[in-house]
Amino acid sequence: MSKFEHFSQLHVQRDPLVLFNIWDAGSAKAVAESGAKAIATGSWSVPAAFGHADGQSLPLDIAIDNIRHIVERVHVPVTLDFEGGYAVDPDEAIAQNQTNLTDAFFNDPSGTDLSKIFATRLELTCQG
Numbered sequence: 161m162s163k164f165e166h167f168s169q170l171h172v173q174r175d176p177l178v179l180f181n182i183w184d185a186g187s188a189k190a191v192a193e194s195g196a197k198a199i200a201t202g203s204w205s206v207p208a209a210f211g212h213a214d215g216q217s218l219p220l221d222i223a224i225d226n227i228r229h230i231v232e233r234v235h236v237p238v239t240l241d242f243e244g245g246y247a248v249d250p251d252e253a254i255a256q257n258q259t260n261l262t263d264a265f266f267n268d269p270s271g272t273d274l275s276k277i278f279a280t281r282l283e284l285t286c287q288g
Contacts, residue, residue: 167237170197179239183209185229192234199234201227203241 161169170177181202182188191199206226207218223242231238 167198167239170237181205182230184226185233188230188234188238192236196236198237198239200239201230201241206241 177198178196179198179200180191180196182191182199183202183205188199204214206223207214210218210222210226212218227238227240
């Protein structure tokens with residue numbers, strides 16, 4: 161079973177999935193080893209750990225390296241707050257980032273339309 165399928169199966173009505181926010185591979189490993197079923201990166205905590213402000217100010221290469229290190233070190237699904245996908249067009253964001261981010265999952269608690277479209281398209285593209 162893929163991490164995507166596993167993550168999808170964790171969403172059960174009347175049994176909420178609790179996601180603990182992490183910011184790097186060390187915090188991810190600690191949370192996963194504590195028994196979390198899945199983990200999430202935080203919009204503020206990841207850039208703050210690197211000395212940057214929230215809102216896509218963290219350089220994309222650092223963000224990608226960070227999520228790669230995270231998913232390589234934990235066995236549970238990871239959901240990534242990828243802001244607006246570092247692009248204006250969801251197709252552009254997918255084309256630029258799909259090969260680097262296929263093991264992570266995406267969310268945007270602010271609920272912007274672009275982020276929802278990007279997350280849906282990337283998840284569907286990565287499944288196929």
